[in-house]
Amino acid sequence: MSEFDAIVVGAGPAGSSSAIKMASGGLNVLLVERGDPPGSKNVSGGILWGKDLSSIIPDWEKSAPLERYVERKVTSFLTHDSEIAIDFKTKKFQQDKTGYSVLRTRLDGYLARKAQQAGAMLVTGVTVDSLAMKDGKVVGVINEGETITSDVVILAEGPNPRVAISAGLREKPNDKTVAVGVKQVYKLPENVINDRFNLRGNAGFAGEYVISFLPNNVFAGGFLYTNKDTISVGVVINLETLRKDGKTHSFDIMEQFVQHPYIAPFLEGGQLQEYSAHFVYEGGYESLPKPYGNGYMMVGDTAGFSFSNGMILQGMNYAISSGILAGESAIEAKKDNDFSEVSLSRYWKKLEVSPAILDKKNFRGINSVVWSGLVHRTIPALLETSLQNMLYETGAPKKHLSQILLKSMSSTGVSSKDMMIQGYRLMRRM
Amino acid sequence: MVLEIIVMVKQVPDSQEVVIDPVTMNLNRSLTRNVTNRADENALEAALRLKDSVGANVTVVSMGPPQAETTMIECLARGADRAILASDRFFGGADTYPTGLTLAATISKIGKFDIIIAGEETSDSSTGHVGPGVAEFLDIDQVTYTSKVEYKDGYVIAERELEDGTEVVKVPTPVLVTVLLNSNVPRRQTLRRKIDAIRKGFEVWDHDRIGLQPEWVGVRGSPTIVRRMRPIKERERAAKKIELSAVGDLVKELYEKNVLKLEVDS
Numbered sequence: 001m002s003e004f005d006a007i008v009v010g011a012g013p014a015g016s017s018s019a020i021k022m023a024s025g026g027l028n029v030l031l032v033e034r035g036d037p038p039g040s041k042n043v044s045g046g047i048l049w050g051k052d053l054s055s056i057i058p059d060w061e062k063s064a065p066l067e068r069y070v071e072r073k074v075t076s077f078l079t080h081d082s083e084i085a086i087d088f089k090t091k092k093f094q095q096d097k098t099g100y101s102v103l104r105t106r107l108d109g110y111l112a113r114k115a116q117q118a119g120a121m122l123v124t125g126v127t128v129d130s131l132a133m134k135d136g137k138v139v140g141v142i143n144e145g146e147t148i149t150s151d152v153v154i155l156a157e158g159p160n161p162r163v164a165i166s167a168g169l170r171e172k173p174n175d176k177t178v179a180v181g182v183k184q185v186y187k188l189p190e191n192v193i194n195d196r197f198n199l200r201g202n203a204g205f206a207g208e209y210v211i212s213f214l215p216n217n218v219f220a221g222g223f224l225y226t227n228k229d230t231i232s233v234g235v236v237i238n239l240e241t242l243r244k245d246g247k248t249h250s251f252d253i254m255e256q257f258v259q260h261p262y263i264a265p266f267l268e269g270g271q272l273q274e275y276s277a278h279f280v281y282e283g284g285y286e287s288l289p290k291p292y293g294n295g296y297m298m299v300g301d302t303a304g305f306s307f308s309n310g311m312i313l314q315g316m317n318y319a320i321s322s323g324i325l326a327g328e329s330a331i332e333a334k335k336d337n338d339f340s341e342v343s344l345s346r347y348w349k350k351l352e353v354s355p356a357i358l359d360k361k362n363f364r365g366i367n368s369v370v371w372s373g374l375v376h377r378t379i380p381a382l383l384e385t386s387l388q389n390m391l392y393e394t395g396a397p398k399k400h401l402s403q404i405l406l407k408s409m410s411s412t413g414v415s416s417k418d419m420m421i422q423g424y425r426l427m428r429r430m
Numbered sequence: 431m432v433l434e435i436i437v438m439v440k441q442v443p444d445s446q447e448v449v450i451d452p453v454t455m456n457l458n459r460s461l462t463r464n465v466t467n468r469a470d471e472n473a474l475e476a477a478l479r480l481k482d483s484v485g486a487n488v489t490v491v492s493m494g495p496p497q498a499e500t501t502m503i504e505c506l507a508r509g510a511d512r513a514i515l516a517s518d519r520f521f522g523g524a525d526t527y528p529t530g531l532t533l534a535a536t537i538s539k540i541g542k543f544d545i546i547i548a549g550e551e552t553s554d555s556s557t558g559h560v561g562p563g564v565a566e567f568l569d570i571d572q573v574t575y576t577s578k579v580e581y582k583d584g585y586v587i588a589e590r591e592l593e594d595g596t597e598v599v600k601v602p603t604p605v606l607v608t609v610l611l612n613s614n615v616p617r618r619q620t621l622r623r624k625i626d627a628i629r630k631g632f633e634v635w636d637h638d639r640i641g642l643q644p645e646w647v648g649v650r651g652s653p654t655i656v657r658r659m660r661p662i663k664e665r666e667r668a669a670k671k672i673e674l675s676a677v678g679d680l681v682k683e684l685y686e687k688n689v690l691k692l693e694v695d696s
Contacts, residue, residue, distance in 0.1 A: 037463060121625065123624045123628070124500075128621070143622070144620045146620060146621065148625065
C-alpha cells in the first residue's frame, strides 16, 4: 500500500495543473517543489494562453494573478539600427481574451495554492533526489535517503529534469533541444507603460523579435511583454550558433537587445527588479521522449511540450494541458488500480489528439527554418534595404518594387532563385 | 520529568530582499518573501540540541498573521513537538511591548516550562526587546546573547559572547535565554519530516484563547508610534585603483593623513 496515490515533482504550471486535476478527482496527492515559494526558481517569458485552465479552475480569469491581456501583438525584425514589424492590434481580443501576461512568481504560487485547496499536500523548499524503483517500476521518490511511496509519480521538473534524466527516462538537454533564455523585469509606473505602448486600461503589448544584428552569426530572438507596472524583456539564444562562435556571452546579447534604439526607449527610467536565466525547451517532434512508463508520467517541459515557430513562442499552455491529461490518466488508472506502462499508455492516447503533440507533429522541422540564416540575416537585411529605398524620397526618379527588390538582393548577396526556394520552404513550414 | 522548552520564533521578510517603497518609506512586503527569522532558527536548533542530549519537549510559539503557517510547519519539520501561533486581528500593529505581553501570556497558558529560548533579535526591526520583555512579564531570570546552551540538574549553563571574552553563566530554571545569530547550524528539513509536520499541524490561538483583552494588545496596546521614516543617504566614497607594487606609497599616504597610526611594541 502506497502512502500517496500520486507524487508530483515540481509545482510549475504542469505539475500544479496535474495535482489540481488529481486531487479534485479524489486522489491523495503530494506536490513537491524545491523553490520556496513555488515560482521562485522558474523563468518564462510570461504570456499565458490559459484556455485549458477553465476545466480545472472555471473562474481562473477572475482569480488568477493576471497582469494584462494581449491586445497588441508585434512580430518584428531588428537590424543594427532599424526595426521592421508587423504590429497587429485588435479590439476583438478585448471581447475574447486569450493571452495574458503573467509573472511566474505570482502565477505559480496561485496554482500551487489551488492544488492545496483541492486537497493536495504541498511541500516546498525540498528537492527530490531520485526516483524509488522496484522490479522495473517507479514506486515513489527519494529525499535524503528516505523513500516516500506512491502509485504513480508525475515528473514536472521543467526543461532540465534532473530526476527524469538520472533515472534514464530522458536524454540530457543538448544544443538542439534547448536554447538559453535570459530575462529581465523592469518596474515602471502603469500610466507610463500605457503611454509608451499606446495602451488603455488593462490592454497589453506582446512583442517577439528576430535579433539579426549579432556578430559572428549568433542567432537569437527577443521578447518584450507588458505587465501591470513592470515590463518583462528577454532573449532566447540558439545554443548551436552561440557555441560555434564561442566568443559572445549570453548576457552581452541581452545587453545589446535592451540597448537597441527601438527597445531602449520602452525601458527608459525603469528600475531593474529581476534578472534571471533558464533553459528554454525547443526540441522538435523527433526528440520527444516517451512520456510514460511503469508508474510514471512526464508533463510540460520535462516531456518536451513547448512550441515555437518564430511567430509565437509558447510553453505554459502545453504544460497545463499535458498536466491535466496526465491527471485524468492517473484518475482512470486508479479506478482500475493499474499503474503499469500498458495502463498509463492511455496518457499517450490523449496526448496524440491534443495540441501538445499535434503542433509538434504538424510543424516538424520548423526549428531548422526558425534558426536559419534566411530568417535571421537575409530577410531582415533585404527588408531593410528595400523599405529604405522605397519609402524615402531621394530626389532620384522612382523605381518599381520589383526593381528595388532585385537590387536589394544583389546588394545583400542573395540570388533570386535561392530566395524563392528558401521563401517557399519557410512558408510551408510556418 | 521531561524538560519543557519553549522556543519563540517570528516570520520576517527576507532581509536579503527588503525593498523600501521610495514614496511611502514603508517596507514593501508584497515583493519580499517571508522566512523564519534566522536567529530564531538558531534558537530552535539550540533547543533541539538540548532535546537530543538530555531529552525535552519542544514547543514553538509565535505571534503573527496566518501566513506565518509556513514558519510553524518549518519548525515542526526541523523537530519541534508542538507549534502554537498566536494570531488575531487584534494583535496587528503591535510594538515590542504588547508583543512580549502576548507571547508571555501564551506561554503561561501552555503551562509549566523550564527554559524559553529566543533569537537575539529579529532582522526586520532589530530591537532585541521581545525576549527580555517576555522574561520580565513572566518574572523569570534571563541570559542574553549566548552562543552555547547546556542543561544539567535544574541549571542552564550558557556561554555569553562579550566584547572582551566569553562569560559562562550558570542559572537555575526557569530561565529565558536569547541566542546569537549564526551560533549554530540549523538542521535540514527532509521531505519525510515536512510531510509529517503538515499532517501533525499547528494550533492557532486568538486573544480569547490566550486570555487577553483586545485593548491590551496590538496597535492599541502599543506605547510607541512610528511617526516618520527616512532613508539614509549613502555617503560618497572616494576610491582609487593602485598597483600591488605601490602599496608602500599608499601606507605612507594613509600614515601622513593620520588614517593609519604607527605603534611600536616596547
